[in-house]
Amino acid sequence: MIRRRQFLLANTFAASTVFLSEKSGYARSDSSSAQPLGGEGTLSRKADYTLTIEEGRIEPKPGHILQTYLYNGHAPGPLLKMKEGQEIVVDIHNKTPHPEILHWHGFILPGELDGSMEEGTPFILPQTTIRQAFTPTVAGLRAYHTHVRAGKNLTLGLYTGLIGPVYIEPKQNPGRYDREVFLTLKEYGPAFSAEKMDDEDYLLPKQQNTALKAELEKKQAANKALNLPDDLDLVYEYYTINGHCLGFGEPIKVKQGEKVLLHILNGSATEARSLALPDHSFKVVALDGNPVPVQASVPVLWLGALERVSAIVEMNNPGVWVMGDVQAKARNKGMGIIVEYAGQQGKAQWKKPTDMTWDYRLFSKKTPSSSKPDGIFDFHISEHHNPDRHINVNLWTINGKTFNSTNKTGYYPVEYGKRYRLRFYNPTDEAHPLHLHRHNFEVVNIAGSSISGLMKDVIMVGSCQTLEVDFIADQKGASLFHCHMQHHMDYGFMAVFECQ
DSSP: OOOHHHHHHHHHTTTOEEEEETTTEEEEEOOTTOOOSSSTTTTTSOOSEEEEEEEEEEEEETTEEEEEEEETTBSSOOOEEEETTSOEEEEEEEOSSSOBOEEEETOOOOHHHHTOGGGTOOOBOTTEEEEEEEOOOSOEEEEEEEOOOOTTOTTSGGGSSOEEEEEEEOSSOSSOOSEEEEEEEEEEEEEEESOOOOOOOOBSOOOOOHHHHHHHHHHHHHHHHTTOOOOOEEEEEEEEETTBOTTSSOOEEEOTTOEEEEEEEEOOSSOOEEEEOTTOOEEEEEETTEEEEEEEEESEEEEOTTOEEEEEEEOOSOSEEEEEOSSHHHHHTTOEEEEEETTOOSSOBOOOOSOOOBOGGGGSBSSOOSOOOSEEEEEEEEEEOOOOTTOOOOEEEETTBOOBTTTTBTEEEEOTTOEEEEEEEEOSSSOEEEEETTOOEEEEEETTEEEEEEEESEEEEOTTEEEEEEEEOOSOEEEEEEESSHHHHHTTOEEEEEEO
């Protein structure tokens, strides 16, 4: 819903353009004499990319039409390719009836460009255009997506088609390969339901913290004694790769002996996704766009919401295969794509892998980090019954407090240039994909196991487990932290680090 002030602003600036630059902040102008903010000629030059946000229709499989918000009429949005160290100019048109915001996920940008209202990024008002100019400083697979809070409204936020991949070409190739394929995993047709997906116990190590497990069991017993209703979860009607259900999109056509570099983005609003290709393995070369210290081959990839994996697959087993989710329910609803070798025909085959686990430690150094933090934040995650009787979606807290930007609850001061350790304690029954804006962090401990060298911007913390990551506060201003499950973020699972 647009409030009166937003409505007036939208009409006042309906014909205007907002100019955003990492160099000079932002300004709004409807004058042709406006001065460039992103360097000489930024306003007058042709944009490298234009993104239009508007309502449109998608057809994940023949005869099944969905209405949702899209970038440039497509879901996912178009692949944007950029070059490390080279300025990019992007025009963004908002043709929806509500304010929008676009987050450059995995980028290192000032708060006014990053794409979060908590950091000071201005909304893109209805029927308004903004121009953004910035220079990508990190290479690899990134993303762009809406950062609107949806709450109960499942037609907004990441429940829509407003997500797309970005590839920033690195100065050095991640490995030898013959060609690249980009895949975006995404569900559509969301609904709140008591139905639960078949959860796989996939995260390694599997050891749970005794104290956190006891805390979870105590809370579950208390909820049962009070006869509290179960928390609703999100279920989806369609599961897609690159906008199509399994069997209805273009297959990946390969030749025997080819090395194919897959760039995979999990664009889900709420779910972790897996991917397996029978009788093949994935050699992981980068996570969240960052080269891994150790390149390891695995039979299954797991990605929390907005995690990215770049992996090389050597095509050495001719046939027609289903590359799909290991969860049968998700695969049967469309989460898969056909891989077809040259000269091969017939029905695509699927085999369930014998090992379906995922271990971040495989891609890291096995020695503890030699860097010591200047400060430590302990974050205790907790779930609470929502008193709103109209919807059984629980509230989420960090250290017992739900995020509130009005009274600054959940804001933490940090000093520029200092190294901080975030220690997470998760006494809940699900894994959470944790995301820090405007930074990469080093993973230093998973469930009591010390590691080093693994750089990410999203990572899953397992049920009843601990997780520790380090980041350097080298971005001034506010940086948002949150769980990347939309309904967890919307209902309090957020924090802001304020760098002086």
